[in-house]
Amino acid sequence: MIFITSNEGKFREAKALAEKFSIEIEWLRMEYEEPQGFELEEIAKRSAEIIANRIKEPFFIEDSGLFIEALKGFPGPYSSYVFKTIGNEGILKLMAGIENRKAYFKAVIAYFDGSKIRTFDGVVYGEIALEIRGEKGFGFDPIFLYGRQTFAEMGEEKNLVSHRRIALEKFFSSIKGEF
Ligand code: IMP
Numbered sequence: 001m002i003f004i005t006s007n008e009g010k011f012r013e014a015k016a017l018a019e020k021f022s023i024e025i026e027w028l029r030m031e032y033e034e035p036q037g038f039e040l041e042e043i044a045k046r047s048a049e050i051i052a053n054r055i056k057e058p059f060f061i062e063d064s065g066l067f068i069e070a071l072k073g074f075p076g077p078y079s080s081y082v083f084k085t086i087g088n089e090g091i092l093k094l095m096a097g098i099e100n101r102k103a104y105f106k107a108v109i110a111y112f113d114g115s116k117i118r119t120f121d122g123v124v125y126g127e128i129a130l131e132i133r134g135e136k137g138f139g140f141d142p143i144f145l146y147g148r149q150t151f152a153e154m155g156e157e158k159n160l161v162s163h164r165r166i167a168l169e170k171f172f173s174s175i176k177g178e179f
Contacts, residue, residue, distance in 0.1 A: 002059040004028045004051060009138060010062060013159055014168055021172040028059070040065055040077055040108040041119050048110035048117045058114050060171070064107040064163060066140045068128060070100045079140070088132050088143045101127040105144065105163040109171045113178070120174065122166025126151075 003014050003025050011027045018025045035046040044063040051059065065079035071094060075082035082090070095101065102125070109120045127145045134142050134152025141151035141158070151158045159165055 002026050002028045002055070002057065004030050004032070004055075004059050004061050006031045010164065013164060014062075017165070017168050018172060021176050023172055023176065028055075032061075034063070037077065040106055041121070043077055044108040044110035045117055045119055048112050052112045052117070055112075056114065058112060060109050060111040062107055062109050062164065062167070064105060066144070067104050067106060068095070069102040070095070070098045083139050088140060091128065091140070091143060092131070095128050101129075101145075103128050103144065105140075107163040107167040109167045111171060111175070113175075118174075120167050120171040122163040122168070122170065124161060124163040124166065 001023065003011055005011055005027070006029055008027075008029075015025055015027075032047055032051060034043055035050070037043045037046065040063050044061060047063065048059075048061055051061065065076050067073045067076050068091070075091075086093075104123050104125045107122045111118050111120070124146065126147075129143045129145045129150055132142045133150045134154075136155040137152045137158060144151045146154065146158070146161065151162070
């Protein structure tokens with residue numbers, strides 16, 4: 001089965017976990033245009049439909065984002081763009097003076113089994129930190145507090161509790177019997 005992503009970190013994480021389920025995955029490094037939509041599920045599903053027109057064998061993709069309660073779920077599906085533009089500093093500025101710092105990361109996997117598409121999701125709850133902390137990880141990890149540490153301070157431990165891990169576990173346990 002193929003994992004289509006341009007993010008090597010996502011692939012390595014998925015490969016290591018897949019091995020525990022005796023599932024072999026290959027990496028297809030491919031950029032694809034994400035359709036605009038309001039829900040991650042919809043974006044992931046539509047992206048998979050577009051790719052399924054070209055690739056006929058089983059594959060999956062993953063789409064994720066950070067949802068901040070006080071900002072009504074922003075940046076959510078726009079996380080990638082917001083990270084590239086205003087970044088962690090920008091989010092901290094938007095959150096200045098705001099007491100409610102609750103946030104969550106969500107990941108959605110869309111899996112094409114050769115005929116139809118199924119989705120699996122994972123969510124991890126935390127808070128937006130008051131400052132940038134930690135050097136590990138990527139994206140919004142340095143401002144996402146999980147307990148007392150940010151994801152960027154946790155390193156590999158993050159991968160045991162992350163939204164991606166939860167979605168991947170649901171996905172691999174669901175298809176285990178099919179491979
Ligand atoms: P995409 O799923 O590759 O479109 O990524 C969405 C964006 O959400 C990324 O560019 C990151 O900024 C952010 N993001 C998703 N998952 C994580 C994570 O585990 N840690 C930090 N940022 C994340």
